[in-house]
Amino acid sequence: MTATILTVDDDIQMQEMLHLFLTNAGFHVLQAYNGEQCLAHLRSKQPDLILLDIQMPDMDGITLCRRIRSLFQLPILFLTGKLQIEDKLNSLQSGGDDYMTKPFDPLELIARVKSHLRWGMLLAETKEPGRKLVFPGLEIDMERLMVTANGKPVILLAKEMHLLLTLAQNQHRVYHPRQLYELIWIDPAGYSSDIIKVHINRLRKKIEVDPMTPKFIHTVRGFGYKFDSTEY
Incomplete structure (x- = not known):
């Protein structure tokens, strides 16, 4: 089509x-x-x-x-x-x-x-019937690609959803911004760390109670970002 x-x-x-x-x-x-x-x-x-x-x-x-x-x-x-x-x-x-x-x-x-x-x-291909990622205060429905944060449904854009899935499915792993860009944007030539930073900030505003003190997506200074629901 x-x-x-x-x-x-x-x-x-x-x-x-x-x-x-x-x-x-x-x-x-x-x-x-x-x-x-x-x-x-x-x-x-x-x-x-x-x-x-x-x-x-x-x-x-x-x-x-x-x-x-x-x-x-x-x-x-x-x-x-x-x-x-x-x-x-x-x-x-x-x-x-x-x-x-x-x-x-x-x-x-x-x-x-x-x-x-x-x-x-690609998001449609990531759907997994019946599977959910559940963390304290955050639930990701892998079949319907729906997110609930702090008891409320959250609307994510495609790249925000893929960014969250990439981090949440690999909890504790630290990703450099360039790694995230190449995984999600699939365009190494267009890389900019600012693009990742802005999308991380937008995602935090949607899923974190306090984006300035994140519970899920953490910055690892000098390296990048990781998802860790146990660090809070």
């Missing part, structure tokens, strides 16, 4: 270029030139992934991403002409899964898109 990509950018030339790259790679493409058009597409078309520009009039990409995340759960890849690390971090903290800086290599763009689309299929 052909995946549908929604491109959101007010630049007509960029839209034409994205349409060319994506259709040549076999994707169906929807286009939106502002935030309201994007939200209208999401309500009626349900694309599989969004390519989202940060700098747009009326509603910038960061604000739009927050609105999307309050309504829909699908991969969002930011395309940004800004080089400041603050803008990149803001794109992830708003709910984005990844970012690419313009100008970009078309082959790398397609590789990133395919990588993000794979996660829905």
